[in-house]
Amino acid sequence: EVEFVESGGGLVQAGASLRLSCRTSDFTFNRYTVAWYREDDGLHRDMVACIEGKGDNITYAQSVEGRFTISRENTENTVYLQMNSLSPEDTGTYYCGAPYSEDSGCYYAMAFGVDYWGVGTLVTVSS
Numbered sequence: 001e002v003e004f005v006e007s008g009g010g011l012v013q014a015g016a017s018l019r020l021s022c023r024t025s026d027f028t029f030n031r032y033t034v035a036w037y038r039e040d041d042g043l044h045r046d047m048v049a050c051i052e053g054k055g056d057n058i059t060y061a062q063s064v065e066g067r068f069t070i071s072r073e074n075t076e077n078t079v080y081l082q083m084n085s086l087s088p089e090d091t092g093t094y095y096c097g098a099p100y101s102e103d104s105g106c107y108y109a110m111a112f113g114v115d116y117w118g119v120g121t122l123v124t125v126s127s
Helices: 108-112
Strands: 006-008 011-015 017-024 034-037 045-050 058-060 068-073 078-083 092-098 121-126
Touching: 006 092, 017 034, 017 092, 017 121, 034 078, 034 108, 045 078, 045 108, 058 068, 058 108, 078 092, 092 108
Parallel strands: 011 121
Antiparallel strands: 006 017, 017 078, 034 045, 034 092, 045 058, 068 078, 092 121
């Protein structure tokens, strides 16, 4: 089973930046779509960014477009989420994950979620 570990969360003020990391030890990592999700206090989890295996297809939620950047370093089995101009609305627990099938892309991740999840990292943005 694929396991992910997120890191990089913390407490910041509005306007600050954070860089989240999502790392896995799975050696086939570079074949899989990886997505970041934000879970709010109501336990509602929405996809904020997604990147497919080769990095040639990237999708962002409208709420983060232009502020967040997702990237991947397949040699390090890591996907990053650079978050700039943070606002209190960005507060939540951020999870990364991947679909079961390496053939599932960002459309699948947005529509159905993912099958493998990390444990999450908390981001708190104060006003």
